Amino acid sequence: MGCIENKTTPANGSSARDFNAFEVMEPRLPLKTPVDRRNGRNVKDNDIPPEGVYLPNNNFLAPHMQSPEYVQLSTAAAITLGVMGGRMYGCECTRCLNLLLTYPEGCRANCAYCGLARHREADRDYADRNFIRVDWPAVPMAEIVDIVAKDPDASQFHRMCISMITHPRSEEDTFTVLKQWTDRIDPEAIPVSILSNPTTMTREDVRKTRDLGADIFTVALDAATPEIFDRTRGKGVQSPHKWSKYWEILEDARDIFGPQKFGAHIIVGMGETEHEVLDLVQKLVDLGGHSHMFCFFPEQGSLMDHLPATPRDQWRRVQLARYLIDYREVRVEQMRFDELGRVVDYGIPEHELSSVIDEGIAFRTSGCPGKFRDDISACDRPYGDSPPSDIASYPFQPKKKDLRKIRRELDIPVRVE
Numbered sequence: 291m292g293c294i295e296n297k298t299t300p301a302n303g304s305s306a307r308d309f310n311a312f313e314v315m316e317p318r319l320p321l322k323t324p325v326d327r328r329n330g331r332n333v334k335d336n337d338i339p340p341e342g343v344y345l346p347n348n349n350f351l352a353p354h355m356q357s358p359e360y361v362q363l364s365t366a367a368a369i370t371l372g373v374m375g376g377r378m379y380g381c382e383c384t385r386c387l388n389l390l391l392t393y394p395e396g397c398r399a400n401c402a403y404c405g406l407a408r409h410r411e412a413d414r415d416y417a418d419r420n421f422i423r424v425d426w427p428a429v430p431m432a433e434i435v436d437i438v439a440k441d442p443d444a445s446q447f448h449r450m451c452i453s454m455i456t457h458p459r460s461e462e463d464t465f466t467v468l469k470q471w472t473d474r475i476d477p478e479a480i481p482v483s484i485l486s487n488p489t490t491m492t493r494e495d496v497r498k499t500r501d502l503g504a505d506i507f508t509v510a511l512d513a514a515t516p517e518i519f520d521r522t523r524g525k526g527v528q529s530p531h532k533w534s535k536y537w538e539i540l541e542d543a544r545d546i547f548g549p550q551k552f553g554a555h556i557i558v559g560m561g562e563t564e565h566e567v568l569d570l571v572q573k574l575v576d577l578g579g580h581s582h583m584f585c586f587f588p589e590q591g592s593l594m595d596h597l598p599a600t601p602r603d604q605w606r607r608v609q610l611a612r613y614l615i616d617y618r619e620v621r622v623e624q625m626r627f628d629e630l631g632r633v634v635d636y637g638i639p640e641h642e643l644s645s646v647i648d649e650g651i652a653f654r655t656s657g658c659p660g661k662f663r664d665d666i667s668a669c670d671r672p673y674g675d676s677p678p679s680d681i682a683s684y685p686f687q688p689k690k691k692d693l694r695k696i697r698r699e700l701d702i703p704v705r706v707e
């Protein structure tokens with residue numbers, strides 16, 4: 291427990307609106323899906339054969355594509371791989387090849403903040419749904435492997451990641467996609483992470499991903515507390531996930547993958563206090579793992595698209611404190627929080643804090659490491675949690691002008707010890 295004066299959340303969360311309070315962050319309820327749109331029925335009934343790369347377009351009926359033959363990949367990964375044109379603000383490429391399993395019936399869960407959620411089958415075919423603010427083109431897995439296998443050592447990708455979704459076939463297809471990759475591409479050249487779906491997984495499944503060549507296993511807890519988890523991805527939105535099952539698989543990952551080789555995703559700003567999320571960060575570090583942070587953004591079409599994005603000052607405080615806990619051996623107990631659970635003291639002398647801020651790494655996207663250094667994520671997810679005009683997670687090294695903005699957002703009352 292950190293030193294806290296009085297940890298409560300204001301009734302309306304609006305006094306300074308510098309954080310997203312629990313009471314404000316209530317998802318809307320999913321509506322009923324018409325029968326003819328359920329389970330990807332229109333895509334399966336029309337059965338249009340796919341032809342190569344599919345770029346999402348909600349004006350056509352999506353072709354009938356499914357894993358393991360097809361996977362979706364982030365817009366940034368598609369541009370970097372060369373299967374799609376485009377440029378990204380501030381970065382030449384992404385360092386992580388993020389893959390997503392795909393099926394006409396899509397993800398069977400209904401997480402309130404997610405663009406892939408089941409309730410969206412009412413208005414959009416699965417392959418056309420936006421996820422973390424971008425489109426996900428669908429590409430034959432064999433084509434991806436062919437491109438990267440030509441020269442893995444020279445690839446711009448420092449890591450590949452398979453994102454499982456909630457689907458009865460997701461374990462088997464993850465094994466197939468992983469094997470297809472490691473049969474041709476040495477994981478020493480491009481290591482592989484698994485972003486798991488604990489709801490349908492067993493301990494044996496976790497072990498199998500390691501045996502097939504994955505080196506990091508992550509669990510998308512997403513919510514920082516059990517109450518927020520239930521409200522946003524459990525029974526609150528008719529979704530199947532359970533906090534206890536996510537922790538069971540996270541602990542399996544710790545046992546099987548070992549220290550520094552497992553982690554959890556957490557979305558900041560869905561109603562938790564800063565103290566609550568940083569307590570969770572500390573718990574993960576104490577277990578031997580890492581936290582990968584996302585700033586809440588109201589994804590268009592999701593059940594939380596009417597809610598405010600995380601204010602930048604809340605996000606910056608949590609980003610900075612999380613970096614200190616994860617990489618600078620500062621403990622949450624050394625930090626001090628105000629009566630609303632906000633960080634008011636980071637627990638280290640001002641000059642040390644200043645040099646961490648000026649180094650800028652704390653404000654970059656967090657995730658599994660690449661080839662630069664342990665605290666620089668390969669998974670840079672360009673603009674996955676904010677627009678380029680108001681960056682939350684920097685997909686590039688922040689420049690001087692960025693750091694000036696970050697300092698303004700932080701407005702830190704630093705103490706000299």
Ligand code: SF4
Nearest residue numbers: 397399401404406407
């Ligand atoms: S399980 Fe993952 S992909 Fe499916 S709705 Fe939830 S967050 Fe989205």
